[in-house]
Amino acid sequence: MSIIITGASGKFGRLVTNLLCQHVRPTELILVTRNPKSLAEMAALGAQVRYGDFDDPDSLPRAFAGGQKMLMISTLSVGRRAEQHYRAIVAARAAGVSHIVYTSSGGARTDNPAIVIPDHLRTEAILSSCGAAYTILRDSLYAEAVVTEIAPRMLAIGKWVCCAGDGRSPFVSKLDCVAVAAKVLTSAGHENQTYEVAGSELLSFRDAAALTAEMSGRPVEFVVISDAEEAAALAAAGTPQRYVERMNTPGVGTSSIDDIISYEQGMRGGFFEVRSSDVQRILGRPPRTLRDVFLEHRHLFQTPAAIA
Numbered sequence: 001m002s003i004i005i006t007g008a009s010g011k012f013g014r015l016v017t018n019l020l021c022q023h024v025r026p027t028e029l030i031l032v033t034r035n036p037k038s039l040a041e042m043a044a045l046g047a048q049v050r051y052g053d054f055d056d057p058d059s060l061p062r063a064f065a066g067g068q069k070m071l072m073i074s075t076l077s078v079g080r081r082a083e084q085h086y087r088a089i090v091a092a093r094a095a096g097v098s099h100i101v102y103t104s105s106g107g108a109r110t111d112n113p114a115i116v117i118p119d120h121l122r123t124e125a126i127l128s129s130c131g132a133a134y135t136i137l138r139d140s141l142y143a144e145a146v147v148t149e150i151a152p153r154m155l156a157i158g159k160w161v162c163c164a165g166d167g168r169s170p171f172v173s174k175l176d177c178v179a180v181a182a183k184v185l186t187s188a189g190h191e192n193q194t195y196e197v198a199g200s201e202l203l204s205f206r207d208a209a210a211l212t213a214e215m216s217g218r219p220v221e222f223v224v225i226s227d228a229e230e231a232a233a234l235a236a237a238g239t240p241q242r243y244v245e246r247m248n249t250p251g252v253g254t255s256s257i258d259d260i261i262s263y264e265q266g267m268r269g270g271f272f273e274v275r276s277s278d279v280q281r282i283l284g285r286p287p288r289t290l291r292d293v294f295l296e297h298r299h300l301f302q303t304p305a306a307i308a
Contacts, residue, residue: 002028003185004067004097006052006088008042009033012073012103015178017042023186032063054084060091067092069099069185074123076254078115078243082122089123089130099133099191101184103177106140106170106198107272114266115258124194133191135184140198140274141263143171143293145253146205151212152300153251159221160209163230167267170198170274171208173288180282196276199287205267211294216301227265231257 003020007013008031017031026045032052033039043049052063054075064070070092075081085102092100104120120138127134154160180197184190206222213220225233234257235241239249243256252260266272279287294301 001069002030002048002067004030004032004064004070004092005073006032006054006071007073007075008049009035009038010073012174012178015175016071016073016181017047019178019182020185021045023182030064030067054088057087057091060088061095064092064095064097067095067097069101070097071101071181071185072103074103074105074120076243077245078119078256078259080119082119082126085119085123086126089126089132093130093132097132099135100127100130101135101137101181101190102127103181104136104138106138106172106196106274107266108138109271112266112271113262113269114271115262117266128192135190135192136194137177137181137184138194138196138198138274139177140170140172140196140272142174142177143199143288143290144174144297146171146208146290147293147297148300149251149253150205151208151294154209155212155216155218155220155301158219159223160205160212161223161225161230161233162205162264163225163227163261164205164264164267165224166204166206167264167270167272168202168204169267169272170200170202170276171290171293172197172199172279173293176279176283176287180279183282195278195282196274197279198274198276199289200277200280201289202273202275203290208290211291212301215294215298227261230264231261234260 026047029047031049034053036049036051039049050063052059075084177197209220209222239252239257241257
């Protein structure tokens with residue numbers, strides 16, 4: 001059984017590849033990336049590292065040849081990734097791929113104002129009618145994004161400012177999302193299923209601010225601001241209004257202003273309040289909590305004096 005991983009040189013791709021190597025031989029992996037040289041260490045172990053770019057359709061038939069299962073990791077190109085995913089799905093089917101696993105998003109409903117959602121819903125619809133078996137993994141907001149990107153930025157100013165209000169989300173560890181993907185790829189019974197890959201608690205950014213204060217020993221005031229005020233603050237921090245290829249704003253990451261504001265609007269409206277036991281059922285253990293992820297990254301919140 002050959003397993004294709006798209007976006008294999010990205011953070012999620014590398015994590016799932018490393019985990020899969022505990023269950024299958026590297027020679028059973030086809031790692032597709034726009035930068036094959038970055039995966040030289042996996043090629044040395046016997047994995048097939050191939051060039052493939054969803055924006056270069058001619059590259060995909062060779063990239064996917066010989067694969068039976070494929071993990072299609074969602075691209076970051078908000079607003080046009082459904083087209084990218086469509087090209088990949090068509091090429092995968094032509095190459096004989098029989099099962100496609102896709103990393104979608106929690107809160108995937110048509111009335112959710114978050115601009116990340118339409119691409120995911122379109123991709124899910126394409127998958128469900130492509131003729132291959134599919135598994136949709138609706139990953140909630142990564143706890144690591146909250147802990148390692150948002151929290152340190154808020155701690156630096158002593159205030160957690162957002163327009164999400166007390167809207168809640170089942171923050172989920174990226175490591176749990178990776179573990180679920182690896183389990184689905186290496187076990188039976190997941191065909192034509194949609195899983196809500198979510199944490200066990202519905203928490204707000206107010207809860208995250210309280211945990212930031214607890215971990216750091218410093219006060220972090222929770223302040224709700226308007227959409228316009230948050231957009232202005234993000235712009236002042238250098239965040240692009242819309243997604244730009246390979247963007248990565250310090251302290252913000254790969255999200256644009258439109259992405260962040262609309263996502264928080266979705267949180268505020270309750271569109272991400274999803275309760276699910278799918279992680280427990282698939283992995284046979286509870287998901288990591290937001291507190292667990294804070295504890296794993298506690299060093300980010302300790303002053304030099306505290307560490308000493």
